[in-house]
Amino acid sequence: MFLTMVLALGQQALFQGGPAGDASPAVATTLRDPNRVIQATLALHIGLANEGTAVLVGNRNGKLLALSANHLFQGKGKEAHATFFGPGDPPKSEKQLMDVDVLDSWPDIDLVLLTVDAPSKFSLPLQLGEARSRPGKLRGTTHTAGCDKGYPYLRPELLIGKVLTTKTSGDVDAFYWEMTDPSIPGRSGGPLVNCDGQIIGICSGTDRKGKGMYIHIDEIRAALKRKGYSELLRR
Structure with a gap:
């Protein structure tokens, strides 16, 4: 908060x-192209809860990069995961759970840059x-x-x-x-x-x-x- x-x-x-x-x-x-936006959007899980959302913006050194809100990671443990959703209706589409790490952050504007392990299938970044x-x-x-x-x-x-x-x-x-x-x-x-x-x-x-x-x-x-x-x- x-x-x-x-x-x-x-x-x-x-x-x-x-x-x-x-x-x-x-x-x-x-x-x-609403489907592309949906598939580039990830559900974040920090600890055991569904905490928030992230969006793919690029890649570096074999990892995907995603932006999110910094306050989601304040006061929390470092263990975090993201769910990728495949093509189709997200509640019913194929899902993959991948590890997430904080690469950089800007607390003054509530921004964080994440690295995410690349799943076998994923959407293009926005x-x-x-x-x-x-x-x-x-x-x-x-x-x-x-x-x-x-x-x-x-x-x-x-x-x-x-x-x-x-x-x-x-x-x-x-x-x-x-x-x-x-x-x-x-x-x-x-x-x-x-x-x-x-x-x-x-x-x-x-x-x-x-x-x-x-x-x-x-x-x-x-x-x-x-x-x-x-x-x-x-x-």
């Missing part, structure tokens, strides 16, 4: 990750969106993928805008996307994608107004570049 101050449109609100919320009603999708991405503000022009049900599924989202947050534990400002609907426990670490299936955010929690908060793509790209993961930006 973490607490930040959100500044948006001249208003202030407390931001705290984790509260429950209901999924948005189903609407027509504009996502061009691309990161461009810097200064401007997704549409109609519901369905952005989607999230998450594993709050134990398997990945898509949810159409409605974007409010880009907001600046400051954690109470420090004075580091960071940008997030604020979404109309709250996150749901188990979806933390999952991707926010545009209609091309490119990652433009990572789920970090819900603010006290009940709005979903997603690490902004500009913060993600800058963090990866600072620590030498520029190959993930060129895919």
